[in-house]
Amino acid sequence: MMTKSSHVAATFAAKGDREIHIERVFSATRERVWSAFAEPDLIAQWWGRGNQLDVERWEFEVGGHWRFVEHHDDGVDGFEGRFREITPPERLIYTFDWDGMPAYVAIDIVTFEDLGDGRTMVVTDAQFHTPEERDGMLAPGAERGLKASYAALDALLARTG
Amino acid sequence: MMTKSSHVAATFAAKGDREIHIERVFSATRERVWSAFAEPDLIAQWWGRGNQLDVERWEFEVGGHWRFVEHHDDGVDGFEGRFREITPPERLIYTFDWDGMPAYVAIDIVTFEDLGDGRTMVVTDAQFHTPEERDGMLAPGAERGLKASYAALDALLARTG
Numbered sequence: 001m002m003t004k005s006s007h008v009a010a011t012f013a014a015k016g017d018r019e020i021h022i023e024r025v026f027s028a029t030r031e032r033v034w035s036a037f038a039e040p041d042l043i044a045q046w047w048g049r050g051n052q053l054d055v056e057r058w059e060f061e062v063g064g065h066w067r068f069v070e071h072h073d074d075g076v077d078g079f080e081g082r083f084r085e086i087t088p089p090e091r092l093i094y095t096f097d098w099d100g101m102p103a104y105v106a107i108d109i110v111t112f113e114d115l116g117d118g119r120t121m122v123v124t125d126a127q128f129h130t131p132e133e134r135d136g137m138l139a140p141g142a143e144r145g146l147k148a149s150y151a152a153l154d155a156l157l158a159r160t161g
Numbered sequence: 162m163m164t165k166s167s168h169v170a171a172t173f174a175a176k177g178d179r180e181i182h183i184e185r186v187f188s189a190t191r192e193r194v195w196s197a198f199a200e201p202d203l204i205a206q207w208w209g210r211g212n213q214l215d216v217e218r219w220e221f222e223v224g225g226h227w228r229f230v231e232h233h234d235d236g237v238d239g240f241e242g243r244f245r246e247i248t249p250p251e252r253l254i255y256t257f258d259w260d261g262m263p264a265y266v267a268i269d270i271v272t273f274e275d276l277g278d279g280r281t282m283v284v285t286d287a288q289f290h291t292p293e294e295r296d297g298m299l300a301p302g303a304e305r306g307l308k309a310s311y312a313a314l315d316a317l318l319a320r321t322g
Binding site: 081 | 223243244245254256258264288290
C-alpha cells in the first residue's frame with residue numbers, strides 16, 4: 001500500500017444524533033478524485049479496502065442503482081443503493097444499504113472540495129434514520145474499513161497520477 | 162368500488178417531526194389481510210389505487226427487493242424497496258422509494274392487529290430521514306392515494322371473503 005504519511009488523517013465523527021461527518025484530503029485534483037468515485041473500473045480498485053470488488057450494477061444517473069460485492073478473507077459482503085444527485089465534480093448523493101443489515105438505509109452526501117493546491121478534500125455526511133443506526137456505524141470496524149479504502153484510494157491516485 | 166361506510170376511516174397523521182402514523186380497520190381476519198400484503202397476485206389488485214399494477218420484482222424474504230409500476234391516467238409511477246423484517250401475520254418492515262423522488266427512502270413499519278371480532282387493524286408507522294421529507298408525504302395527494310388503495314383493498318376482501 002502506497003499511503004503517504006503526509007496525508008491529512010480522516011476525520012470520522014458523530015454529528016448531531018443521527019449523522020456521521022467524515023473528512024479526508026487526497027493528493028490529487030478534484031477531477032481525478034471525482035473520477036475515482038464515478039468510474040466503475042476505478043472504484044473497483046479502492047472501494048473494497050483494496051480487496052477484490054465486483055461492480056454488479058452501476059447505473060450512474062439520478063434514480064439509477066449501484067451494487068458492489070467485496071470478496072475478503074472471511075467471505076463476501078454486498079452493498080447497494082440508488083443515486084439521488086450527481087453533480088460533477090462537486091457533489092454526489094446516494095443511498096447506502098449493506099446486505100448484512102438490509103433495509104437500514106443511510107444517505108451519503110459526498111462533497112468534493114478543491115483545496116487550490118492540487119489537493120482535494122472529500123467530505124461525507126452520512127444521515128441515518130435513527131440514533132441507534134448511526135451509533136452502529138461508529139463501531140471501530142466501520143471506521144477502520146473506510147480508512148483502509150481511503151488508503152487504497154491514495155495508492156490508486158499515486159500510481160495513476 | 163365496493164367500499165362500505167361502516168369501515169373505520171383511515172387515520173393519517175403526523176407523529177413527532179419525522180414520522181407519519183396511519184391506522185385503518187379492515188373487515189377481514191388478520192390472516193386474510195396479511196395475505197393481501199404478502200401475495201403479489203393479491204397486491205396487484207389493490208396497491209395501485211385499483212389501477213393496473215405490474216409487480217416487476219417480488220423477493221419476499223429479508224433482504225429481498227420489491228418493485229411495482231402503477232399505470233394511471235397521467236402515465237406510470239414506479240415504487241420500490243427492500244424487506245427488513247417479515248413476521249407473518251404480525252409485522253412487515255420494508256423501505257419505500259418512489260421513482261419521482263429517487264433515493265428519498267422511508268421505512269414502513271406495518272403491524273397487523275387482530276381486533277378479535279373478525280376485523281383487523283393495519284397500523285403503519287412511516288419513518289423519514291428529515292422533517293421536510295415527512296411533510297412532503299403529508300400532502301393531500303399522498304393521503305388521497307393511500308385511501309383509494311385501501312378502498313380497493315376493501316373491495317378485494319369483500320369479493321374474496
